[in-house]
Amino acid sequence: MESSSTTPGGSARREATRQKLYEAAVTLIAEQGFSATTVDEIAERAGVAKGTVYYNFASKSVLFEELLRHGVGLLTASLREAAERTVREGGTRVDALDAMIRAGLVFIDRYPAFTQLYVAELWRTNRAWNSTLLVVRQQAVAVVEGVLHEGVANGEFSEEIDVPLTAAALVGMVLVAALDWKSFQPGRSLDDVHAALSRLLQGRVSGRR
Amino acid sequence: MESSSTTPGGSARREATRQKLYEAAVTLIAEQGFSATTVDEIAERAGVAKGTVYYNFASKSVLFEELLRHGVGLLTASLREAAERTVREGGTRVDALDAMIRAGLVFIDRYPAFTQLYVAELWRTNRAWNSTLLVVRQQAVAVVEGVLHEGVANGEFSEEIDVPLTAAALVGMVLVAALDWKSFQPGRSLDDVHAALSRLLQGRVSGRR
DNA sequence: CAATTTGAACTGACTGGTCAGTGCAAAAAC
DNA sequence: GTTTTTGCACTGACCAGTCAGTTCAAATTG
Known part of the structure; x- marks a missing residue:
């Protein structure tokens, strides 16, 4: 009897090629x-012929769009x-935000190039992949918005907070701080950076000690 | 070759042309x-002949670099x-940070295109204008760092804060929130956005009412 | 077992088009 | 009469996308 033959999604070989192209791109x-x-x-960076790019992706833009979706899915x-x-595990929503900050930092630590690319292309208008970008942006911010909403619902956060804007601001805080870390202070440990952002999140900037 | 700005012979007419080219670019x-x-x-958007671009700027890259410097100078x-x-006027350093957030928002409100471009190009590496970018990034963040340092010195901020990282995070918070505002909630008033970011800055997110 | 066939995956030379930058004579502005 | 702008033709490099041909591993056959 035939085992589960050709999986929908392509052969293992093809998948490996696509992965190499993602990484190069x-x-x-x-x-x-x-x-x-x-x-x-x-193609050169991926160690593959140019034709292979077009065998695996309809166009340069499509390769890029699928790359975006792939990366944001992971994030x-x-x-x-x-x-x-x-x-x-019984944490508060503030704890959850803090955990997300850490998760974001871990992601950026592992995929700095993707993060760079994400920030750089995220607010472009008049581009072919505009709709993809919209989806992909909303996806990441929506997770943060969700936690904020839950926190407001259970009384942990003020009802006066502006959920979408606060979520965007938090995402921006982590993105920019992390890019700065990677670009200009790459020696710093993740824990260090996390601690600095935690302090900012919890308003422990003001005040001595 | 005397390409630098503020040339003795820089006529008003020439300056007007350069300004038109900046705005178009x-x-x-x-x-x-x-x-x-x-x-x-x-050239077309500026209502000028292509030759004029090259009469006024050495190259496309140089036009862009001078544009970056010009915009960041304003910011x-x-x-x-x-x-x-x-x-x-007797405000605290927290008040100063808050005032800078507002000033940032006012700038972004007035020059959204420049802000977009700034964010998109800021973390690019391997580009011709890399050194310009570094200067231009540091310039904006340094102002925030200055205020943080002063606050630490006079005891208003904890000595434990990480000044460069916190400055980057604050800049990121404002940039991303503002781009989000302009892109997805353009109806919102500046005061509204400012209030949301103030709340975040002062750690007034947690806690009811 | 070989020997042969099949087809998905891959190759790279080639094409048609685009674009930064040039050159220059003449007009316009100052 | 000097500076600045115009208009436009031209070049040389570069590049997205194509396509006829090749590779190779697995399936089929004898």
């Missing part, structure tokens, strides 16, 4: 931007997992 | 990115002014 586009990165460069899964685990 | 590059924007487009002047005015 993400660093090049993070460094240079989408338009300045050529398909030839991506949101990680954020969601951190928040859920914290709450499940 | 900033919106186009914000929308499309540097590489995807052509010199022909910039930092505004931030510095806000902080100094607050302190001069």
Whole structure:
């Protein structure tokens, strides 16, 4: 009897090629931007012929869009997992936010190029992949918004907070601080950076000691 | 070659042309990115012949670099002014940070395209104008760092805060929240957005009412 | 077992188009 | 009469996307 034959999603070989192309594309586009990165460069970095890029992806833009979706999927899964685990283990929503900050830092630590690219392309308008970008942005922020909403509902947060704006601000805080960390103080430990952001989150900036 | 600005012979007419080119370039590059924007487009949008672009700027990259410097000069002047005015009028350093948040929002409200472009290009590496970018980034963050340092020195802030990281986080918070505001909730008033960010800054997120 | 067939995956030279930057003579502005 | 702008043709490099041909592992056959 036939085992579960050709899995929907392509052969293992093909999947490996696509993965190599993602990895090549993400660093090049993070460094240079989408338009300045050529398909030839991506193929060369991936150790693959140019035609292979077009065998696996309909176009340069499509490769990029799928890369975005792939990366954001990883990020949101990680954020969601951190928040859920914290709450499940009896933590408060502030604890959950803190756990998400850490999860965000861990992600950025592991995939700095993707983060760079995400920030750089996120607010572009008039681009072909605009709708993808919208979805992909909302996905990440929505996880934070969810925790904020829960906190407001259970009285842990003030009802006066502006959920979407606060979520965006928190995401921005982590993104920019982390990019700065990676770009200008790469020696710092993740715990160190996390501690600094925790302090800011919990308003423990003011006041001596 | 005397390409530097503030040339003795810099006529008012020439300055006006350069200004038109800045304005055309900033919106186009914000929308499309540097590489995807052509010199022909910039010239057309500015209502000027292509040759004029090259009469006024050595190259497309140089035009962009001078544009960056010009815009960041405006931003930092505004931030510095806000902080100094607050302190001069007897405000605390927290008040100064708050005033800088507002000044940042006012700037972004007035020059959204520049802000977009700034964020998009700020963490690019391997680009011709890398050194310019470094200067330009440090300029904006340094103003915030200055206020944090003063606050630590006079005991208003904990000595444990990580000044560079906290400054970057604050800048990120404002940038991302503001871009979100402009992109997705443009109806909101500046005061509204400012209030939400103030609350976050002062740790008044937790706790009922 | 080989030997052969099949087809998905991959290759890289090639094409058609785009674009930064040049050159220059003439007009306009100052 | 000097500076600045115009208009436009031109070049050379670069690049996204194509396509006819190749590879190779697994399936089929004898």
